[in-house]
Amino acid sequence: DAGVTQSPTHLIKTRGQQVTLRCSPKSGHDTVSWYQQALGQGPQFIFQYYEEEERQRGNFPDRFSGHQFPNYSSELNVNALLLGDSALYLCASSFGGGPTGNTIYFGEGSWLTVV
C-alpha cells in the first residue's frame, strides 16, 4: 500500500520565480493538506483540499495556491518566491474529514531552497 508520495524531493529556485510541488495521497484518502516547515520549527498549515475545492486556509498569502485533481492528487504553487519561502513542504492525506478525528499521514516532503 503506497503511502503519501511527493515530488520533487529537492529543488532550488531563484527569488521571484514560481514553483509547483506535487502530491499523491495515500490509497483510499480523499483529503489533502499542505504544510510548510522551516528549520527547527513545527509544520505550519497552508491549506486543505477536499472534493477539488480549498476547504480551509492557514495564515499564508495569496502567492500560495493549490489545486486538487479528480484522482485526489494535489499541487501546491508558490509565485514570486522569497528567500523566506525556503523550507520543507509537506503534504498530508486523510479520509473524509468528517466530524470525528482522522488519522493523518504525511509524505517525506519537498525541500525548497530559494537563492
Add this chain to the structure above:
Amino acid sequence: EDQVTQSPEALRLQEGESSSLNCSYTVSGLRGLFWYRQDPGKGPEFLFTLYSAGEEKEKERLKATLTKKESFLHITAPKPEDSATYLCAVQAGSGGGADGLTFGKGTHLIIQP
C-alpha cells in the same frame, strides 16, 4: 487562536532511562491530539491520535495520555533508535469538516547508548 507548547525543547537520556515529554494546548473544541515522530530530513511519522480526556494509547515503548489541557508521551526503557524529534499537534473543529493541524515546535530526543 489554537496554541501548542511542547517541553522540554531538547532531552538527552541514557539508554533504558524512562522519561516523559509534555504537550500543553489551548484549542476551541478539540477534535483530536496527534503525536508524530520526525527523523532529520524526513516527513513526520504518525504515532497516535487521542480524542478525549482520559484516553491512553500504547505502541512498543511509547505511551500517550491526554487530559483537558495537556498530553504526555511516556517513553519506557528507550533505545538509541528512539532518538528523533517528537511533534505534538491539535486538530480543532466546530463544524462538519476536519481542520488543519496546529503543531508545537517539537521535543528533540537523544538516547545515548
